[in-house]
Amino acid sequence: MMVRRIAWLLPLALILPPCFWCAGQSTARPARGRSAKPRARPREFSKEETERAFFLDVFAVVVGARPGGTASSGTAAPASEPKAAAPAPAPAASPPAPRTASSDGVAWSATISSSAIEAEITSIKATLDQATSDPAAFSGDGFKTSRVQLATAAMLFAIIGEFDQEIRWKADAAGARDAMADASSNCNTGSPAVLEQVRRRAADLGRLIEGMPLSEKGRTAENVWGDTCERTLLMRRMDTALKKTIRDATTDQQTFSDGADVAAREGELFAAIADVLRKPGMSDGEDGAYQAFAEQLKTASRDLRDAARAKDLDRTVAAVGSIDAACNACHGRFRQ
Numbered sequence: 001m002m003v004r005r006i007a008w009l010l011p012l013a014l015i016l017p018p019c020f021w022c023a024g025q026s027t028a029r030p031a032r033g034r035s036a037k038p039r040a041r042p043r044e045f046s047k048e049e050t051e052r053a054f055f056l057d058v059f060a061v062v063v064g065a066r067p068g069g070t071a072s073s074g075t076a077a078p079a080s081e082p083k084a085a086a087p088a089p090a091p092a093a094s095p096p097a098p099r100t101a102s103s104d105g106v107a108w109s110a111t112i113s114s115s116a117i118e119a120e121i122t123s124i125k126a127t128l129d130q131a132t133s134d135p136a137a138f139s140g141d142g143f144k145t146s147r148v149q150l151a152t153a154a155m156l157f158a159i160i161g162e163f164d165q166e167i168r169w170k171a172d173a174a175g176a177r178d179a180m181a182d183a184s185s186n187c188n189t190g191s192p193a194v195l196e197q198v199r200r201r202a203a204d205l206g207r208l209i210e211g212m213p214l215s216e217k218g219r220t221a222e223n224v225w226g227d228t229c230e231r232t233l234l235m236r237r238m239d240t241a242l243k244k245t246i247r248d249a250t251t252d253q254q255t256f257s258d259g260a261d262v263a264a265r266e267g268e269l270f271a272a273i274a275d276v277l278r279k280p281g282m283s284d285g286e287d288g289a290y291q292a293f294a295e296q297l298k299t300a301s302r303d304l305r306d307a308a309r310a311k312d313l314d315r316t317v318a319a320v321g322s323i324d325a326a327c328n329a330c331h332g333r334f335r336q
Contacts, residue, residue, distance in 0.1 A: 107164040111298075112272040114167040116265045117156050121169075122209060124149045128202035132195055139190030146198045148240070150184035151233035153205070155276055158223045169208050174218025179204060181228050226281030234273050238327070241266050246304075246320055256313045263316055267305030270323065274298035284334055293330035300326055 127149050131142040154177050161173035183201045249259025274297040284290040300322035307315035
């Protein structure tokens with residue numbers, strides 16, 4: 001009986017495995033003529049995306065005991081002390097207010113008017129054009145004249161940058177200041193290279209006068225007076241005006257009637273120079289005695305301005321004498 005059963009199961013053992021194998025192949029393989037249905041590739045997440053969704057260190061952001069106050073072991077977890085709040089950042093320091101006053105604390109507009117500054121810049125442009133028109137003349141005295149004029153222009157643009165009222169060229173003041181100061185510093189010979197640089201600075205003044213901006217930017221917005229103009233050159237500017245410009249304007253009543261406005265403008269310029277001479281960084285500018293002489297010069301310069309505006313020749317001549325006296329007294333103690 002047992003032998004019959006084994007004999008009957010033997011054919012099944014030989015037939016069923018191939019059947020199961022064929023059935024598996026039919027389900028695993030696609031039917032002929034059909035392509036397998038494409039499956040989407042799993043999305044790959046960037047590091048930035050995962051960092052936005054998950055904490056890199058959960059203990060750096062979780063503060064306090066676990067919910068329920070128990071640890072994983074079933075014992076009470078000690079309450080952690082709350083972290084102290086980070087101190088609020090200190091407020092950013094406000095930028096220093098721009099300087100708008102002369103050395104004695106008086107606003108620049110009370111010392112020199114915007115119209116006087118503009119007129120002087122225009123005059124400097126004309127003087128530079130004349131000094132650079134002939135290379136031979138420039139190599140003689142032309143470069144010396146140009147050096148003084150460029151230093152005066154640098155001083156005026158520095159004042160424009162600190163001016164307390166609306167004034168032309170304020171946006172270009174720092175660039176013009178440094179360009180004029182650099183050209184003045186280089187203008188110690190009459191070489192062709194220096195001549196070309198002075199001509200470029202004269203062209204810059206021409207563009208400004210015509211209302212066009214400069215491409216040059218200042219090294220710093222804040223002015224450093226010791227780097228802007230030399231005391232000796234400003235002294236020469238005043239000496240030339242006293243011996244030529246003001247003298248020609250005050251020769252007699254006739255010349256004074258035509259030149260009073262020029263004398264008044266020189267008075268404003270002299271007063272501004274008196275303030276610049278005692279600025280920090282200028283030679284002897286912070287010396288008490290030197291400051292006193294500069295104040296005498298400023299007082300006499302204001303007298304010149306007021307007398308010339310009033311068309312009073314006698315007072316104008318007296319003010320010029322006071323300026324001479326202040327300058328001589330200062331030179332007796334301080335060298336240029």
